[in-house]
């Protein structure tokens with residue numbers, strides 16, 4: 099076997115897990131290819147956050163049938179959240195009998211061993227290996243092949259305890275398990291020593307880091323990261339408004355390496371809907387948090403997730419979401435329409451009509467776009483330090499401000515990974531454009 103091909107669906111957590119899958123395959127001597135026809139091992143790392151995501155993945159798996167028929171020696175692996183739902187692995191096996199290995203989220207690190215078992219079985223019998231364990235162990239020895247230089251993703255915890263009523267994550271990712279602080283710090287130091295310039299901490303709810311092991315908190319972790327003597331950027335996702343503390347906000351503000359950028363999903367501006375969502379905070383608590391963030395970081399780039407059309411959402415509830423959006427003025431927001439996710443409590447609640455959801459999302463998107471445009475205009479003429487992250491075209495670079503705004507500017511790809519001073523010269527919708535003023 100020479101090549102592997104990985105297709106990743108879903109969130110940053112999955113992107114990073116695909117880096118671990120790549121690490122396992124690389125450690126067995128395989129190289130990455132982006133040509134599925136060339137690959138000996140094909141992995142679909144799946145997502146089940148929305149029904150549409152699952153349909154798309156099923157479509158993509160179906161498209162491989164002809165390839166598998168022509169080259170039955172190719173190994174097709176389906177892993178990730180979709181396979182971890184009760185009964186889903188068996189259903190996938192029935193519908194797509196040409197899948198060789200089905201692997202859950204809890205034991206993705208066993209991919210190498212599963213490959214060995216498959217190859218050792220005389221008839222290459224198909225394998226389904228999904229464990230329903232709420233607290234699967236954390237394996238610190240999994241190799242990682244990183245794909246996002248100059249950024250490196252670092253898991254600080256896995257799983258979620260919150261059971262928001264619309265969300266499938268706790269059912270497919272198990273309960274919160276935090277990594278040891280020492281392992282995290284060692285991983286960050288190694289990454290910085292090998293040239294990474296940005297570290298993004300990952301967890302479904304980073305603010306509750308350590309609550310499962312005791313004697314350590316997210317603030318403690320940040321305090322230790324703040325002591326690292328190097329120039330880099332630290333970001334993290336995702337914060338939960340019920341748990342984000344003032345001491346965490348303060349240390350972000352005080353530490354030059356920590357980006358003034360907080361993603362704080364609000365989901366709704368209505369207390370009634372927040373309660374039905376089981377979010378465990380109120381509109382008042384959320385607005386107080388925003389006030390605290392702005393007290394310590396007046397220019398903090400605050401972004402959010404906002405949902406419309408949750409079951410039972412009235413015109414009044416939606417008006418509360420609109421008024422909260424207006425008063426907070428998020429730099430950007432991921433706005434979306436609620437869609438029922440089988441297996442979650444909200445899917446059993448009385449749904450509201452599609453046309454109403456459509457009207458509401460149109461109004462919310464228009465409001466947020468206007469706010470994002472106004473905030474973009476405030477950047478005009480300013481010089482920002484940008485970390486050059488990618489070169490989407492010849493002589494074009496993209497990178498982000500400390501506050502998380504994407505900026506596009508002319509420059510050679512050799513500058514990827516450099517901190518560069520860029521003067522913002524143009525804004526178009528929520529995109530910023532600029533030119534290099536000197537190399538920082």
Ligand code: SF4
Pocket residue numbers: 258259260261262265266267268302303338
């Ligand atoms: S905090 Fe809520 S929305 Fe986020 S992963 Fe956990 S259950 Fe899902």
